[in-house]
Amino acid sequence: xxxxxxxxxxxxxxxxxxxxxxxxxxxxxxxxxxxxxxxxxxxxxxxxxxxxxxxxxxxxxxxxxxxxxxxxxxxxxxxxxxxxxxxxxxxxxxxxxxxxxxxxxxxxxxxxxxxxxxxxx
Amino acid sequence: xxxxxxxxxxxxxxxxxxxxxxxxxxxxxxxxxxxxxxxxxxxxxxxxxxxxxxxxxxxxxxxxxxxxxxxxxxxxxxxxxxxxxxxxxxxxxxxxxxxxxxxxxxxxxxxxxxxxxxxxxxxxxxxxxxxxxxxxxxxxxxxxxxxxxxxxxxxxxxxxxxxxxxxxxxxxxxxxxxxxxxxxxxxxxxxxxxxxxxxxxxxxxxxxxxxxxxxxxxxxxxxxxxxxxxxxxxxxxxxxxxxxxxxxxxxxxxx
Numbered sequence: 001x002x003x004x005x006x007x008x009x010x011x012x013x014x015x016x017x018x019x020x021x022x023x024x025x026x027x028x029x030x031x032x033x034x035x036x037x038x039x040x041x042x043x044x045x046x047x048x049x050x051x052x053x054x055x056x057x058x059x060x061x062x063x064x065x066x067x068x069x070x071x072x073x074x075x076x077x078x079x080x081x082x083x084x085x086x087x088x089x090x091x092x093x094x095x096x097x098x099x100x101x102x103x104x105x106x107x108x109x110x111x112x113x114x115x116x117x118x119x120x121x
Numbered sequence: 122x123x124x125x126x127x128x129x130x131x132x133x134x135x136x137x138x139x140x141x142x143x144x145x146x147x148x149x150x151x152x153x154x155x156x157x158x159x160x161x162x163x164x165x166x167x168x169x170x171x172x173x174x175x176x177x178x179x180x181x182x183x184x185x186x187x188x189x190x191x192x193x194x195x196x197x198x199x200x201x202x203x204x205x206x207x208x209x210x211x212x213x214x215x216x217x218x219x220x221x222x223x224x225x226x227x228x229x230x231x232x233x234x235x236x237x238x239x240x241x242x243x244x245x246x247x248x249x250x251x252x253x254x255x256x257x258x259x260x261x262x263x264x265x266x267x268x269x270x271x272x273x274x275x276x277x278x279x280x281x282x283x284x285x286x287x288x289x290x291x292x293x294x295x296x297x298x299x300x301x302x303x304x305x306x307x308x309x310x311x312x313x314x315x316x317x318x319x320x321x322x323x324x325x326x327x328x329x330x331x332x333x334x335x336x337x338x339x340x341x342x343x344x345x346x347x348x349x350x351x352x353x354x355x356x357x358x359x360x361x362x363x364x365x366x367x368x369x370x371x372x373x374x375x376x
Contacts, residue, residue: 021160042162048267053162055260056169 023072024050026057028064036068047071129310132303133244134189135206136313138196139301139350140235141181142207145197146357147228148174149364153215167221170261177254184246198368202361206350208296209343213289214356219272219282223290225265227340230331231297233258234324243311266331273335287338294340295321299349 021043028039039058044050047069054069078084091099108115151171158164182193210228215221236255242248272283298321307313315323325339332339343349 043160044162045271049162052260052264052267053166056166057162060169 020045024054025070025072025075026054027068027070028058029066030063031065036066039064039067041072042069128188128244129303129306129312130188132301132306132310133247133312134185135301135303136307137181137185137188137247139206139208139299141178141185141196142205143211143228143232143297144174144181145178146205146207146211146360147224148172148178149360150211150215151221151225154221159218166264170225170264173257173261177257180250180254184250187246194368198365202353202358203351205353205357205361207353208299209293209345209349209353210290210296212293212353212357214359216286216289217282219279220286220290222265222268222272223283223286225261226269227290227294227328228297229258229262229265230328231294231324233262234320234327235297238314238320238323239312242313247312269331270335273337284337287340291338291340292344293349295324295343295346296349298324299343299346 022045023041024044024047025041026039027036029036039054042050042053042057044053050069050071051067054067058064059067105115148171151167151174155164155168155171158167178197179193182196185191185196186193210224210231213220213224233255236251236258239251240248240255242251269283272279274280298317300317301307304313304316308316329339345352
């Protein structure tokens, strides 16, 4: 169901037009108020049948209260490691700030100071 | 009608049997696509539709079973082919995909008219069940309509096959509205809101714009209106052999 490309009928000759199937991504909501989560995908020739098939694959057992069906080619894909997993330390961009643990441990080792014990009341 | 008034049980049983057999037979016919439908998604969809229809049949056989104090499975499986009361529209073999879609369109469009005529009927168990069936049938009509549209607009082979299917099924389409034996009794009791002949008019009015829009022919009048739920023929005899084969393999077994 998640096959890429356009499947052709077995035995199709080049003279015949290929069946126009494309992938549609299906998002489902399990109950009112839940976020829409990716459920999977279906192959279909258009939005109407894609919606029917999404209903059959991801809703016929009453497991969803809402479905979104999105043409896969309409999804803008970003999986560039340079942009998403840059090689330099980006911990300062996290809400917690710098990760100090390793630096503190190194400083203590250098000065021969032990890690302070938890303060007693 | 109050609960104490005499229930027109015989007439009601005839109505329930005709509806249950319709759902049962179209369910089995459609289940023949399982594994061989045009694409995987459609295979699941058609199989699921077929299961829905069998579920509707089970509910209707259940009501009938209570009414006449008989095991619903026995009603569904233990009759001879000639004793089934489904309409002749459903007697044609599975055929190609266009036949299946044409049959589904003709049957589903007629079934909803029949259900609507029963939805506010005086016998609560049936009216309540019909309310649920109508909701499920809505999706069935959307599915059949989507495919009818695609085949009709697919110039060349898809449209040719659809036209051939409609030509074969058309003369039997109106058999869904074959007059029931005790129709007058059901009308009197307020179980159904109009005679079958009037339901057929409503059905024709409902499908006329759809077919006109696709430049498809309207079904002609039923070719043998009085026997529209009799004389099932060889294709049904074969289907009956299939759907009763497991049951007959070990009669009386507990499954």
